[in-house]
Amino acid sequence: MARHYGPYGGAYVPETLVPALTELERTWKSARKDPEFQRELRRLSRTLGGRPTPLYFARNLTRRAGGAEIWLKREDLLHTGAHKFNNALGQGLLARRMGKPRLIAETGAGQHGVATAMIGAALGLETEVYMGSVDIERQRPNVERMRLLGARVIPVTSGSRTLKDAINAALRDWITNVRTTHYLLGSAVGPYPFPDIVADFQSVIGREIRRQSTRAFGRLPDLAVACVGGGSNAIGTFRPLLSTSVELLGVEAGGPAGSRGAASLSSGRPGILHGSLSYVLQDPDGQIAETESISAGLDYPGVGPEHAWLKDSGRVRYRAVHDADALKAFHWLAEDEGILPALEPAHAIFAAVGEARRRPAREHVVVTLSGRGDKDLSVVLRGSH
Amino acid sequence: MDLTEALREAREHARPAVVPYLMVDRRRAGRIAPTVSAFRDAGATALELGFPFSDPVADGPVLEAAAARALRNGTRWSDLLSACRQASRRLPTAVMTYANPVWRQGLPEAMGELAAAGATGLIVPDLSLEESADWRKAARRAGIALVLLAAPGIPFERLDRIARASRGFLYLVGRYGTTGATVAGTTVDLAPVVRRARAGSPSLPILIGFGIRDRKSVARALAAGADGTVVATALEELRNRGAPPAILARWLRKLIEVPRPHVG
Numbered sequence: 001m002a003r004h005y006g007p008y009g010g011a012y013v014p015e016t017l018v019p020a021l022t023e024l025e026r027t028w029k030s031a032r033k034d035p036e037f038q039r040e041l042r043r044l045s046r047t048l049g050g051r052p053t054p055l056y057f058a059r060n061l062t063r064r065a066g067g068a069e070i071w072l073k074r075e076d077l078l079h080t081g082a083h084k085f086n087n088a089l090g091q092g093l094l095a096r097r098m099g100k101p102r103l104i105a106e107t108g109a110g111q112h113g114v115a116t117a118m119i120g121a122a123l124g125l126e127t128e129v130y131m132g133s134v135d136i137e138r139q140r141p142n143v144e145r146m147r148l149l150g151a152r153v154i155p156v157t158s159g160s161r162t163l164k165d166a167i168n169a170a171l172r173d174w175i176t177n178v179r180t181t182h183y184l185l186g187s188a189v190g191p192y193p194f195p196d197i198v199a200d201f202q203s204v205i206g207r208e209i210r211r212q213s214t215r216a217f218g219r220l221p222d223l224a225v226a227c228v229g230g231g232s233n234a235i236g237t238f239r240p241l242l243s244t245s246v247e248l249l250g251v252e253a254g255g256p257a258g259s260r261g262a263a264s265l266s267s268g269r270p271g272i273l274h275g276s277l278s279y280v281l282q283d284p285d286g287q288i289a290e291t292e293s294i295s296a297g298l299d300y301p302g303v304g305p306e307h308a309w310l311k312d313s314g315r316v317r318y319r320a321v322h323d324a325d326a327l328k329a330f331h332w333l334a335e336d337e338g339i340l341p342a343l344e345p346a347h348a349i350f351a352a353v354g355e356a357r358r359r360p361a362r363e364h365v366v367v368t369l370s371g372r373g374d375k376d377l378s379v380v381l382r383g384s385h
Numbered sequence: 386m387d388l389t390e391a392l393r394e395a396r397e398h399a400r401p402a403v404v405p406y407l408m409v410d411r412r413r414a415g416r417i418a419p420t421v422s423a424f425r426d427a428g429a430t431a432l433e434l435g436f437p438f439s440d441p442v443a444d445g446p447v448l449e450a451a452a453a454r455a456l457r458n459g460t461r462w463s464d465l466l467s468a469c470r471q472a473s474r475r476l477p478t479a480v481m482t483y484a485n486p487v488w489r490q491g492l493p494e495a496m497g498e499l500a501a502a503g504a505t506g507l508i509v510p511d512l513s514l515e516e517s518a519d520w521r522k523a524a525r526r527a528g529i530a531l532v533l534l535a536a537p538g539i540p541f542e543r544l545d546r547i548a549r550a551s552r553g554f555l556y557l558v559g560r561y562g563t564t565g566a567t568v569a570g571t572t573v574d575l576a577p578v579v580r581r582a583r584a585g586s587p588s589l590p591i592l593i594g595f596g597i598r599d600r601k602s603v604a605r606a607l608a609a610g611a612d613g614t615v616v617a618t619a620l621e622e623l624r625n626r627g628a629p630p631a632i633l634a635r636w637l638r639k640l641i642e643v644p645r646p647h648v649g
Contacts, residue, residue, distance in 0.1 A: 010516045012484050014443040016536040016558055018513060158449060171442040176562040272485040285462045286489030287439040
């Protein structure tokens with residue numbers, strides 16, 4: 001359990017939140033060692049979530065790339081349609097263990113909001129989700145889903161009205177209601193212990209990749225690829241592979257061509273946002289920059305602090321993919337494999353196809369398909385006409 | 386006089402301290418000098434000079450809007466320094482801003498520039514004790530009092546450590562909630578917290594902020610044993626309604642005149 005990753009991470013927060021962060025850390029540490037908690041986590045992952053998710057050989061996409069084999073880690077098949085389930089379930093159980101009757105969450109694409117609404121319903125916890133009004137507009141189906149699951153969706157109209165501002169609003173709510181409320185933060189960002197807890201609950205992805213790839217093609221992949229906004233599916237994919245020789249590639253949102261999009265690792269510099277020190281898109285005065293991306297889930301000016309350290313240490317490579325290329329990859333996967341990916345992992349698919357093309361046929365590339373694309377149909381259809 | 390001396394002196398004379406807040410805004414640059422002069426003439430002990438940040442998570446809607454407006458008006462770090470030079474000639478001045486604008490300048494550079502502009506204190510609401518070591522070192526070298534914050538619900542052992550590390554004064558957050566008196570939030574009895582901090586660090590002044598908006602809230606803070614209060618949102622609301630410095634000063638004076646309760 002690390003408070004810092006190299007110089008990154010930490011907990012830069014208003015003092016009012018410190019007792020809650022301490023309680024969360026303590027609860028999580030005891031839960032990790034509690035066989036009863038772990039059993040419950042595994043049971044619900046299986047019976048409610050549908051774990052383990054399969055590792056799928058994308059034969060046609062491989063043919064398109066004309067190089068290494070491309071395999072998909074199918075987190076899109078998880079209950080509620082994305083990897084967000086893993087963390088929402090884990091933290092939901094922690095909230096129950098702490099006796100907190102109310103959950104709040106932020107959401108960008110709506111996937112984390114839906115997962116939190118689902119776990120709130122399943123565990124009988126009141127749930128409120130903050131969502132930027134821009135994102136409410138572009139991810140309408142997920143807004144309806146959250147409401148049907150019994151959560152209240154609170155529009156955020158300040159700042160850029162996207163994920164960053166939803167996190168601000170959730171933090172303000174938490175400062176006000178900290179005694180009764182657990183903030184179920186959805187990405188590997190925020191103050192310690194959040195980045196570590198989220199990475200821990202998401203690491204099930206990488207553990208399954210290790211096991212399944214050995215079973216499917218007799219060894220670990222040569223390369224693992226995942227998209228990075230805040231970076232939770234990526235850190236979940238990478239962490240269990242850090243100690244191996246598997247090459248790792250994180251793919252950020254490059255936004256429209258000619259912009260720096262939302263690529264904090266590729267274009268930002270170290271700074272303090274939402275409670276931790278990491279790479280941040282900012283101006284020379286330290287004001288946080290507005291970001292732009294076709295995918296609401298990657299549209300964030302910061303990134304998890306562990307990624308900042310993995311970049312500096314050279315263990316993981318990061319690159320950005322533009323909107324148009326992500327859209328292209330969306331259609332490839334739809335037409336080649338009959339799978340509609342979310343726009344977030346479509347960025348990773350694009351990069352993975354490029355990587356596979358440069359590699360020999362005997363190599364294996366695993367891409368984490370972090371979510372499914374139903375929520376993005378309106379954006380995609382607009383983009384194609 | 387610097388921030389620490391001013392607050393100590395107020396305390397020695399049993400005069401409740403009132404520290405008004407003013408956000409730097411390039412469009413309102415001309416109003417800094419007259420406003421701070423009026424605050425001084427009304428009897429303010431010191432000034433909290435705010436530098437806007439794009440993501441002010443400890444602030445309620447009023448100060449959040451003020452920061453957004455100041456940034457839209459093109460307010461830069463250099464505007465803070467020039468405002469600081471004007472303000473600190475009139476009142477001991479502590480700068481209040483979030484961690485990133487300071488961090489981005491570089492800690493020694495930022496502290497050096499603030500000190501050269503006359504600031505004698507720095508308040509960073511999202512800087513926790515755990516991350517503050519480098520900040521305290523840079524502040525000490527520059528001659529800036531780095532003010533740390535404590536909040537309701539704080540374990541006493543942690544309060545002791547924060548009070549020991551804080552310079553200038555201890556900023557006690559008066560409620561569960563963000564800044565601003567009209568948003569949701571719960572006021573709590575801070576008397577035990579003040580007593581404990583006082584016992585561990587007897588010479589450190591203690592000011593209460595967040596939710597201070599009228600004579601009643603000032604009286605409550607003083608009754609809890611605090612040496613004074615920081616008042617921000619209520620003043621900003623008055624400024625938003627177009628109140629000139631004289632009106633702000635008259636309003637502030639009413640808070641300053643709240644008597645310290647008799648403690649036996």
